[in-house]
Amino acid sequence: MADMNHLAILPILVPMMAAIANILLGDQRSSNRITGINIAFGVILVGVAVLLLVTLVGADRTAMAVYPLGNWPVPFGIVLVADRLSAVMVLTTSILSLAAMVYASARWYRSSPNFFPLFHAMTMGLNGAFLTGDLFNLFVFFELLLAASYGLALHGGGRNRVRSALHYIAINLVASSLFLIGVALIYGSAGTLNMADIARVAPSIAPENRGLFEAGAAILGVAFLIKAGSWPLHFWLPHTYSAATPPVGAIFAAMTKVGFYSILRLWNLVFANQPGPDLAFGQGVLMVLGLATIAYGSVGALASKALDRLASYLILVSAGTLLLAVSLNTPQVTTGALYYFVVATLAAGAMFLLKDVIDQILPAEAQILAVSLELYGDEDEQLDDDEEVSRTVPGSATLVTWCFAIVALLMAGLPPLSGFLAKFAMISGAFSGGIAPTQMAWWFTGAVIVSGFFVLVAMARNGINIFWSSELGDNIRLRSLEVTPIVALLALCVFLSIVAGPVVAILGDAAMAVHSPDAYIGAVMQEVTP
DSSP: OHHHHHGGGHHHHHHHHHHHHHHHHOOOTTOHHHHHHHHHHHHHHHHHHHHHHHHHHHSOTTOOEEEEGGGOOTTTSOEEEEOHHHHHHHHHHHHHHHHHHHHHTTTGGGGOTTHHHHHHHHHHHHHHHHHBOBHHHHHHHHHHHHHHHHHHHTTTOOHHHHHHHHHHHHHHHHHHHHHHHHHHHHHHHHSOOBHHHHHHHGGGOOHHHHHHHHHHHHHHHHHHHHHHTOTTSOTHHHHHHHHSOHHHHHHHHHHTHHHHHHHHHHIIIIITTSOSHHHHHHHHHHHHHHHHHHHHHHHHHHHOOSHHHHHHHHHHHHHHHHHHHHHHOOHHHHHHHHHHHHHHHHHHHHHHHHHHHHHHHSOHHHHHHHHHHHHHOOTTOOOOTTSOOOOOOOHHHHHHHHHHHHHHHHHHTOTTSHHHHHHHHHHHHHTOSSSOOOHHHHHHHHHHHHHHHHHHHHHHHHHHHHHTSSOOOSOOOOOHHHHHHHHHHHHHHHHHHHTHHHHHHHHHHHHHHHHOTHHHHHHHSTTSOO
């Protein structure tokens, strides 16, 4: 067990060492060695994440790795906690990080000497946020990933990118201030910042301090909702994500999930197991915000004419879906939501990368022409009887077309791929339990189905504009470093469809542990005497 506990810090140490190595090596943008070193660190991180998840799955269902930093006793010292939920989050982030890093190694990293250090710092912040068991440490990792993301959002320069990044920085500075205020109020009323300890003492907080505690939790929730991209706190997201460089946009697809994870973790630790007005109020707020986020994201996707903009709105759709899943507060729905989180994150990352590849084989003016033809038509276009209607599609264009089709199926949630299986698992979980379906279950089902239809229409229209209304050319060359990560991400999503049974079983155990937090509290607080 002691050996397993040490695994909890490795997903933080690996990117930290990678960032330090890049700083020591200095600016070597003209050297292939620097890309090889960074890809090697990415592979090591994925291996560590796989080892962590496999170790936890091979142990008891409630097993978790608890690592007190500096060996300080809980709850006075900072502690890292890795259970199945955090291990799944870390593995998904590590895979997406490796894919984006490989893609950037083709050419994008040359735009700045600090790309790789910032990229590893952001990965470190993401993994740390998923693994920490302390609220203040969560704030520290939040700030680490945000500081790195500020630099990455500006990576590549350009007026549009700088303007969007400045808006992003401003709103997240506000979110950080709210985060710190919420943490201060919780500490002042509960006397602790350890998440497990907060869950332990929350029911016994004195009535005169209860309002202060709930105010702190509400302010903290606003900060999480900003990071999750929830309506109406999401207006920074489409501009920032669509303006970022492709590998940065891909890793940003995982960044919004930190807000979802934080809400899921703290909600179930502190409030979800205490029936009363707090539970009903929280469920209602999350349901309304989730529905509004899905509606806004779906309409935005339908109105998008560019793939990067479309991908940004699809992230909003996924964020709203995950908020709805949290509001239903059942292990069955959470199981499907975790499956959906993995698929939607990987597919969104692949879509950001795919957009850049399509830009390379299809000039921007051709895309604008395709949109113009869709809107206004071409009255002078006449097909000669002898003109060849169909033409041979080059191999590279065929590969890109297949990748786009798979992304469309995944994001719209159509069978037989994992996007459909994830949505089906959530809907099935909403109506399970042997009781009459609630009104929330019907709202959830309707939102998931209607948003899937909107996404399908948006993806189909953009696909027609790109692959049918434009000339792709007969001599298309694609860089292997750019195509390989896209194909790998989509192949993994297809593979998740094939092994859906075992994957859902693992995620089901993770969901049960989340909704039964006694094991989490006991593992972290085992050194505390009653």
